[in-house]
Amino acid sequence: MVMKGKNYLSGxxxxxxxxxxxxxxxxxxxxxxxxxxAVIFFVITVxxxxxxxxxxxxxxxxxxxxxxxxxxxxxxxxxxDSLFREDFEDGNLEQIVLGVLPLELxxxxxxxxxxxxxxxxxxxxxPVLAVLLNMSGKxxxxxxxxxxxxxxxxxxxxxxxAALTVSLRRGGVxxxxxxxxxxxxxxxxxxxxxEGAIFGLGERSPLLILAGGFVAxxxxxxxxxxxxxxxxxx
Amino acid sequence: xxxxGGYMNIDNKQKGELKANNLTCVRGEKTIFSKVNFTxxxxxxxxxxxxNGIGKSSLLRVLSGFLKPSKGELSxxxxxxxxxxxxxxxxxxFVGHSDCIKSSLTVFExxxxxSRLRGNSSSAYEALERTGxxxxxxxxxxxxxxxxxxxxxxxxxxxxxxxxxxxxxPTVTLDADSEKKLEELIIDHRxxxxxxVVATHSKFRLDQALNLDMGLKAIExxxxxxxxxxxxxxxxxxxxxxxx
Numbered sequence: 001m002v003m004k005g006k007n008y009l010s011g012x013x014x015x016x017x018x019x020x021x022x023x024x025x026x027x028x029x030x031x032x033x034x035x036x037x038a039v040i041f042f043v044i045t046v047x048x049x050x051x052x053x054x055x056x057x058x059x060x061x062x063x064x065x066x067x068x069x070x071x072x073x074x075x076x077x078x079x080x081d082s083l084f085r086e087d088f089e090d091g092n093l094e095q096i097v098l099g100v101l102p103l104e105l106x107x108x109x110x111x112x113x114x115x116x117x118x119x120x121x122x123x124x125x126x127p128v129l130a131v132l133l134n135m136s137g138k139x140x141x142x143x144x145x146x147x148x149x150x151x152x153x154x155x156x157x158x159x160x161x162a163a164l165t166v167s168l169r170r171g172g173v174x175x176x177x178x179x180x181x182x183x184x185x186x187x188x189x190x191x192x193x194x195e196g197a198i199f200g201l202g203e204r205s206p207l208l209i210l211a212g213g214f215v216a217x218x219x220x221x222x223x224x225x226x227x228x229x230x231x232x233x234x
Numbered sequence: 235x236x237x238x239g240g241y242m243n244i245d246n247k248q249k250g251e252l253k254a255n256n257l258t259c260v261r262g263e264k265t266i267f268s269k270v271n272f273t274x275x276x277x278x279x280x281x282x283x284x285x286n287g288i289g290k291s292s293l294l295r296v297l298s299g300f301l302k303p304s305k306g307e308l309s310x311x312x313x314x315x316x317x318x319x320x321x322x323x324x325x326x327x328f329v330g331h332s333d334c335i336k337s338s339l340t341v342f343e344x345x346x347x348x349s350r351l352r353g354n355s356s357s358a359y360e361a362l363e364r365t366g367x368x369x370x371x372x373x374x375x376x377x378x379x380x381x382x383x384x385x386x387x388x389x390x391x392x393x394x395x396x397x398x399x400x401x402x403x404p405t406v407t408l409d410a411d412s413e414k415k416l417e418e419l420i421i422d423h424r425x426x427x428x429x430x431v432v433a434t435h436s437k438f439r440l441d442q443a444l445n446l447d448m449g450l451k452a453i454e455x456x457x458x459x460x461x462x463x464x465x466x467x468x469x470x471x472x473x474x475x476x477x478x
Contacts, residue, residue, distance in 0.1 A: 012353025013353065015353055018350075019346075019347055026338075026343075027339070030338035030339075090332055090333065090335060091332025091333065091334040094300065094334075095328075095334055095348055098299075098326055098327075098328060098351070099324065099351030099352055099353075100324050100352055100353040101353075102320065234302075
């Protein structure tokens with residue numbers, strides 16, 4: 001790989017890691033409502049379900065974990081499009097490439113900022129929406145836990161799609177096509193954990209697999225995304 | 235940083251710091267430029283001229299390490315640049331066509347961010363002062379004019395130190411005053427041992443600079459291209475409806 005005796009954790013690197021993270025958060029906050037479209041989308045789509053399926057409580061209880069997870073997945077996809085594109089279009093990606101921080105860590109920093117601005121608000125909203133769907137009380141803590149492990153993994157997997165489509169004008173749909181198949185395991189075990197807790201099947205093993213998926217994406221996604229970004233700045 | 239860390243300590247003038255040997259760039263099927271040769275020592279500058287679309291920008295992207303040449307060698311000091319491209323890139327300041335300005339960040343925040351990217355302690359304040367942008371320090375990017383955005387990019391050159399400056403059409407949107415300031419900055423940089431490469435299609439004053447006229451080079455290649463087109467044309471003349 002690109003190690004070549006370089007010190008990945010030097011002071012310079014951590015300073016620029018923090019700088020990229022802070023700048024992305026600052027940009028998200030100053031963009032106002034635009035940055036939190038993902039959360040708004042999440043809230044709206046989840047509330048559509050009781051309206052469409054009808055007020056039958058047993059049915060809602062049954063579908064609640066699945067609905068919450070699918071909506072969380074889709075709203076994460078929605079916000080990925082601009083992850084690298086803005087920096088690519090205004091030239092800042094070139095400046096970032098010229099910086100001291102290896103691109104793999106740049107990806108990690110930007111993905112972390114993405115998660116803080118989309119994943120974290122989703123997790124905060126999720127319990128309230130679970131009440132709306134009449135989810136069983138036994139599932140609440142596991143829902144939050146599974147989202148805490150799952151949404152960062154989704155952000156990481158999403159960086160690959162965002163990096164591959166960075167030079168395309170309209171990459172939004174393509175990102176979804178690239179990333180959704182890859183995030184199916186996260187969805188299955190995320191829902192599996194919550195249902196396991198509610199229906200008494202045990203939530204431990206799905207959560208552990210979810211944690212494994214999170215760690216794997218944390219390591220593998222930056223490598224793939226960095227390779228894609230290198231092609232993009234050529 | 236071990237490889238190039240000793241840069242500031244070298245006092246004697248080294249011959250041939252940045253060497254381009256037979257650089258050729260092919261994108262897709264098209265040859266953008268071929269056989270570019272030059273050698274730049276400490277304090278020297280190169281002016282790349284030629285009409286639009288002749289490959290000036292591509293050459294600068296190759297020099298900055300974004301683009302790998304399809305043939306030829308680019309070397310810095312004694313080693314090939316491609317042995318450790320990531321470290322070489324950290325020695326480069328590149329000002330391209332894109333202005334790198336975010337609409338919601340202030341000028342000062344931009345400069346601070348860029349110097350953090352280099353891991354350097356920033357002299358953003360000094361950079362603003364020297365480029366005459368001090369009164370715009372707290373202005374968000376969306377209120378800047380095209381020329382002001384360019385000046386912020388130029389302030390980036392001095393907010394952190396890098397020995398190699400590659401400037402692509404730096405004067406396009408600048409007024410006469412700012413152009414003069416840029417010339418002074420380049421002189422300062424060169425007297426400190428830095429290397430500057432400027433690509434331009436307009437007149438830009440660069441004292442004692444080597445000149446690389448890519449237009450002249452292209453004329454030779456044009457001849458062969460013309461020949462090719464002619465034979466193609468002749469062949470197509472004979473094409474009639476019968477072939478369909």
